[in-house]
Amino acid sequence: MTKPVRTxxxxxxxxxxxxxGMRTALFxxxxxxxxxxxxxxxxxxxxxxxNVEAALNPIFRAFEWLGLTWDEGPQVGGxxxxxxxxxxxxxxxxxxxxxxxxxxxxxxxxxxxxxxEDRKLAETAKRTYLNVRRSLEMSAEExxxxxxxxxxxxxxxxxxxxxxxxxDDAVRGHVEWDxxxxxxxxIMRSNGSVLYNFATVVDDAQMQITHVIRAExxxxxxxxxxxxxxxLGNPLPVFAHIPFxxxxxxxxxxxxxxxxxxxxxxxxxxxxxxxxxxxxxxxLGDSKTLNPVMVEYYExxxxxxxxxxxxLSRLGWSLDGSTEFLSLDDVIQNFTLERIVKASAxxxxxxxxxxxxxxxxxxxxADKVTGSLPFLTQAKLVPDEADESTRTLVANVxxxxxxxxxxxxxxxxxxxxxxxxxxxxxDEKPFQQRLRDATEAVGLxxxxxxxxxxxxxxxxxxxxxxxxxxxxxxxxxxGQIVHALRVTVTGKSVGVGLFDALAILGRERSxxxxxxxxxxx
RNA sequence: GGCCCCAUCGUCUAGAGGCCUAGGACAUCGGAUUUUCAGUCCGAGUACUGGGGUUCGAAUCCCCAUGGGGUCACCA
Numbered sequence: 001m002t003k004p005v006r007t008x009x010x011x012x013x014x015x016x017x018x019x020x021g022m023r024t025a026l027f028x029x030x031x032x033x034x035x036x037x038x039x040x041x042x043x044x045x046x047x048x049x050x051n052v053e054a055a056l057n058p059i060f061r062a063f064e065w066l067g068l069t070w071d072e073g074p075q076v077g078g079x080x081x082x083x084x085x086x087x088x089x090x091x092x093x094x095x096x097x098x099x100x101x102x103x104x105x106x107x108x109x110x111x112x113x114x115x116x117e118d119r120k121l122a123e124t125a126k127r128t129y130l131n132v133r134r135s136l137e138m139s140a141e142e143x144x145x146x147x148x149x150x151x152x153x154x155x156x157x158x159x160x161x162x163x164x165x166x167x168d169d170a171v172r173g174h175v176e177w178d179x180x181x182x183x184x185x186x187i188m189r190s191n192g193s194v195l196y197n198f199a200t201v202v203d204d205a206q207m208q209i210t211h212v213i214r215a216e217x218x219x220x221x222x223x224x225x226x227x228x229x230x231x232l233g234n235p236l237p238v239f240a241h242i243p244f245x246x247x248x249x250x251x252x253x254x255x256x257x258x259x260x261x262x263x264x265x266x267x268x269x270x271x272x273x274x275x276x277x278x279x280x281x282x283x284l285g286d287s288k289t290l291n292p293v294m295v296e297y298y299e300x301x302x303x304x305x306x307x308x309x310x311x312l313s314r315l316g317w318s319l320d321g322s323t324e325f326l327s328l329d330d331v332i333q334n335f336t337l338e339r340i341v342k343a344s345a346x347x348x349x350x351x352x353x354x355x356x357x358x359x360x361x362x363x364x365x366a367d368k369v370t371g372s373l374p375f376l377t378q379a380k381l382v383p384d385e386a387d388e389s390t391r392t393l394v395a396n397v398x399x400x401x402x403x404x405x406x407x408x409x410x411x412x413x414x415x416x417x418x419x420x421x422x423x424x425x426x427d428e429k430p431f432q433q434r435l436r437d438a439t440e441a442v443g444l445x446x447x448x449x450x451x452x453x454x455x456x457x458x459x460x461x462x463x464x465x466x467x468x469x470x471x472x473x474x475x476x477x478x479g480q481i482v483h484a485l486r487v488t489v490t491g492k493s494v495g496v497g498l499f500d501a502l503a504i505l506g507r508e509r510s511x512x513x514x515x516x517x518x519x520x521x
Numbered sequence: 522g523g524c525c526c527c528a529u530c531g532u533c534u535a536g537a538g539g540c541c542u543a544g545g546a547c548a549u550c551g552g553a554u555u556u557u558c559a560g561u562c563c564g565a566g567u568a569c570u571g572g573g574g575u576u577c578g579a580a581u582c583c584c585c586a587u588g589g590g591g592u593c594a595c596c597a
Contacts, residue, residue, distance in 0.1 A: 012597055044597060112595070128523055129593085154595055172526070181524065189595040196597045220525065220592040243527080244591080251589055267532090314533065314546090321535030322545045341534075344590070348532050351547045404559050430557095467556085482556040494558040 005037030007211045009070075010200065012044040013055035017062035017295040019347070020215070020245040020254050023312040027242055028213040029068050030313070030335040040207055041073030045086045046199055052086070062295035066305045067328070072207075080207040085199050092194040095202045095232060096155055096187060104231040105187065107153040108135045109146050131156065131183045155188035157198070157228055165223045165230075170211070170240035170337040177223040185224050201225050205234040213240040213337075216344070217253070240337050243316050243344040254347050256293050268292055271349055274301065278409050281379045292349065302375055302408025304363075307356030314355070316345040325358050357406050369395050372411040381418040393417065393504070400500035416490045417504055421512045426520065430493035434483045435521050441484040442521055444474065448481060449514050458507045460499040467499070488517035 009025040011017070032039035041063070045052050056074070063070065072078025082088060099105035108131075115131065122129035135143065135153070147153065159182045166176040187198035194202075204212060219241045229236050247254045248267035263272045275287035278301060284290060290297045298308050306327065313331045314324070317340050326334075363371070373394060376382045382390050397417045398405060405411065416424055435441050448470055452458075455466050467485075471478045486498050489510050495501060502510050 010597090014597095047596070115595090123522085126522075152595095175525070177524070183593090186595050191595080193595090195595075200597090215591095216526070217591055218597095223525095241526085246590085248532085253591080311533095316533090318534055320545090324533095324546050343527050345534090346532060348547070351533060354547055402560075406559095464556095478556060486557065492557090496558090498556055 003208075003210055005032055005035040005211055006040060006207065006209050007032045007037065007213055008040040008042055008204070008207065008209050010042045010044045010203075011059050012047075013052045013059070015055040016058045016256070018256060019293050019295055019298075019312075022062060022066070022295050023245060023315055024213070024215050024242060025063070026066075026068065026309070026312050027240075027317070027335075027340070028211075029070075030332060031211060031213060031240075031337060032071075033332045034335045037210070038071045039069075040078070040080075040209065041070035041083065042203060042207070043074060043084045043086075044196065044199070045084055046193060046196060052084075058294075058296055062299070065295070065299045066309060085203065088199070088203065089193075091206060092188075092199055092202050095198075096194065099157065099187075099231055100155065102231075103158070105155050105157050106133070106136050106184075107143060107147065108133075108156045108184075108186075109138075109143070109151055109153045110134055111152075128181050129183060130181075133184070152190040154186045154190050156184040157187050157224070157231065159184050159224075159227060165226050167222060167226055167236070167239050169219075170213075170238050171340045171342060172219070172241055175219070175222075179223070179227070182223065187228070197221055197224055198228060201228045201232065201234070204237055205229065205232060209237050211238045211240060211337075213242065215244050216241045217244060240340070242340055243342060245315060246344050246346045248347055248349060250346070251344070253344075254293060256291075259291050259293060262291070262293070263287070267349055271297075278412060281412055282375065282409070283378065300409075302371065302410070303356055304359045304371075304407075306359040306362075307352070310355040310359065311352040314351075315347070316341045325355070353406065357403070360406055361403050365395060365398060368398050368405060368408075371408045372398060372405070375409045375411055376418060379412055379415075381412075381415060396504045397496070400496035400504060402496075404496070414495065416492065416495070417501075421509055421516065424491050424513065424516075426487065426491040426517065427493065430483070430487045431491075431517075431520075434487045434493070435517065438480070438484060440476070440480060442518065444476065444481050445484055445488065445514060445518065447474070448485070449511065449518075452502075452507065452511060452514075458503060458510075460497070460503045463499040463502050485514075489513045 007028040009028050011021060011025075029039050031037070043052070043056065060074070070076065072080065073083045077083075096105065100107070110132070118132050119129050136158075159179050161180045161182070163179050164176055165179055166174060168174050185197060186195060188194050222239055222241070226236060245254045246252055247258065247262055247265065249265050252258075262268045271292040272287040275290060275292075275297065279286050279290060282300070284300055290300055295308075309328050309331070310326055313326060313335075317335070319326060319330075319334050319339070360368075369391060373382070373386055373391070376394065377384050377386065382394070386394070394411075397414055398411070401411070401414060448467070451466060451470060455462060467481065468478070471481060482498055483493065486495065486501070487493060489505060490501055505513070
């Protein structure tokens with residue numbers, strides 16, 4: 001019987017959740033769920049003490065939004081608590097002591113300047129740098145003396161330089177390193193705190209992690225970690241290094257540091273522009289505060305977890321040659337490490353959008369209303385407590401908007417239905433073109449208005465019929481009236497079907513708007 | 522630069538020796554539908570990095586080259 005699977009994700013409190021990190025977390029989570037195992041969330045906060053809670057919130061929020069629950073970790077606890085590395089010092093301490101006692105690590109008294117010199121020497125000689133084990137050569141007495149004298153030291157793990165270290169990576173296969181090329185890594189700083197590479201090993205072992213699923217950039221850390229596991233007498237976990245996500249139109253890792261460059265990339269420009277359009281309306285800043293590398297960007301824009309999850313799953317993983325749309329359950333059902341693609345995957349906003357669109361279209365009307373309403377209230381277009389008539393209005397608009405609604409905040413593109421007739425603004429260009437410049441438009445509009453006053457019922461099919469008959473009576477083309485009418489009632493040249501728009505507004509409001517436009521010409 | 526990883530349409534991918542004159546999806550470009558936009562339907566173009574092997578046969582296996590990337594801290 002094989003041990004039950006335990007995977008983990010170990011973010012550091014950076015103040016936001018990176019979309020690529022989310023995808024890594026998702027893969028680890030999926031493997032746990034697929035196997036009926038356990039998913040652990042552990043916080044790598046060895047360095048920063050300040051504001052950990054605040055810097056963590058966006059991370060928890062992202063997991064919660066996407067519905068990726070963790071079985072052990074912050075908030076829920078678990079048998080291997082605490083799950084904050086900052087609180088696990090004694091564990092690390094004990095492990096260091098043990099290695100020291102067993103001669104598998106040593107105290108290095110060389111000052112940093114000396115190390116830097118060694119390094120330089122190696123560089124000019126075009127040699128691989130290896131730390132000089134001066135302190136190891138010292139007698140035990142001398143070491144003791146120095147320590148007693150309060151001379152600072154770091155603890156280095158002693159690399160067995162005569163050996164090779166290999167792992168069988170679940171996605172990369174057999175990978176091997178020559179230890180004779182590896183410097184002895186520092187595992188404990190002179191101030192007594194331990195380094196990430198060491199804490200991770202201790203934690204993974206103590207938390208009985210069976211599968212270390214993480215981004216490919218950690219592959220280079222792996223030999224050291226494997227060696228430390230060995231030194232500590234731990235069984236080696238299965239490593240699975242998944243490829244990272246690259247920036248659109250690039251072969252480089254998608255990183256938050258490059259946001260300013262990303263802003264101008266043709267693929268992402270639309271996403272940044274959208275942020276600059278929508279977030280201010282919601283009182284959430286703009287693309288400087290929330291951008292497409294952050295998970296929160298998608299949440300705040302009203303993406304569906306299903307869309308994001310589908311997109312993330314398909315980035316570097318596939319079920320087969322043809323399945324594109326997968327629910328989370330489908331992915332859980334079918335996820336295996338061997339189907340992870342080895343090459344890095346470019347982040348494609350368009351494709352993400354298409355997954356999102358698919359899942360949005362699956363949603364029943366009531367859910368679309370419930371999902372859109374918060375955006376309308378946040379933008380102060382409808383009152384906080386939406387009454388029944390507001391809900392009906394929203395439902396009517398969404399019905400008319402149909403699959404133009406891709407993300408919930410798209411509802412804000414149809415403000416014209418939620419603002420008062422007086423507050424509605426006319427886009428100048430179409431107003432000029434369709435009303436002022438089109439000489440016959442005003443006259444036609446006046447005639448049509450009279451008919452609109454009496455037609456019953458005031459619904460889309462009837463209005464449709466009316467306008468078509470009107471066109472025939474007047475001997476004009478439908479384009480001559482329809483565009484002008486659209487501008488008068490919605491202020492815009494594009495939008496939902498014209499007759500839907502009129503029906504949603506109702507007779508009274510439609511006439512008012514026509515009046516207003518006529519007076520404005 | 523050392524070490525390591527990777528390599529199929531613009532992008533995400535299918536392909537684990539013959540089913541491949543390489544399939545699907547997104548994007549692109551046509552055409553149809555339509556009051557706008559979106560959508561929908563139909564159609565088109567576009568890829569196995571190169572060179573050597575192995576084999577009756579290679580996108581698939583091996584080697585080399587090239588290209589791309591990651592990583593080289595008392596960061597995580």
